[in-house]
Amino acid sequence: MKDMCEVHLHDEEKVNRIQKVISQVDISSMSKLFKVIGDENRVKISYALCEDEELCVCDLANIIGASMATTSHHLRTLYKHSIVKYRKEGKLAFYSLDDDHIKQLILIALAHQQEVRVDG
Known part of the structure; x- marks a missing residue:
């Protein structure tokens, strides 16, 4: 199968x-969003927050199998890019997805991955 045009005509x-x-869309910001979510631990965190609307840092660290420090670092990155938000309750920090668009992106990626696996 040839995956390129055989003539140069557009x-x-x-x-x-x-x-x-x-040119009217902020492609750079979209690219950064996918790069941030593209890290395996940050995808795990984002997916975990799709499954449960709010989780504390301790829960997330255990879910992704990482230290509290590593998990906090990933959460700061996600927060900085408006992917997650948090609220404090005493000494605990509870995280959730910033809005439903992030959840949609994660679930669409999962559906695509499952479809490719079945069709591939």
């Missing part, structure tokens, strides 16, 4: 239209 109207649309 639809100039289509290319120009899509380039214009792309």
Whole structure:
């Protein structure tokens, strides 16, 4: 199977239209979002927060099998990029997903991965 065009010809109207649309979107921020979520431990944290709407740092550390320090580092990164939010209750910090869009991204990625595995 050849996965490349055999001639170098493009639809100039289509290319120009899509380039214009792309230039009006903050692609850099979208790329950063996927890079941040792309870390395996941060995906585990995000997925765990899809399963349970709120978890403390201790729970998350045990879920991902990492130290409290490592988990806190990942949570700070997720917080900095508005993927998670937290609330304090005494000395405990409880984390949740910042909004439903993050949950949708995680669940769509999971559905895609399962579909590829079945179809592949």
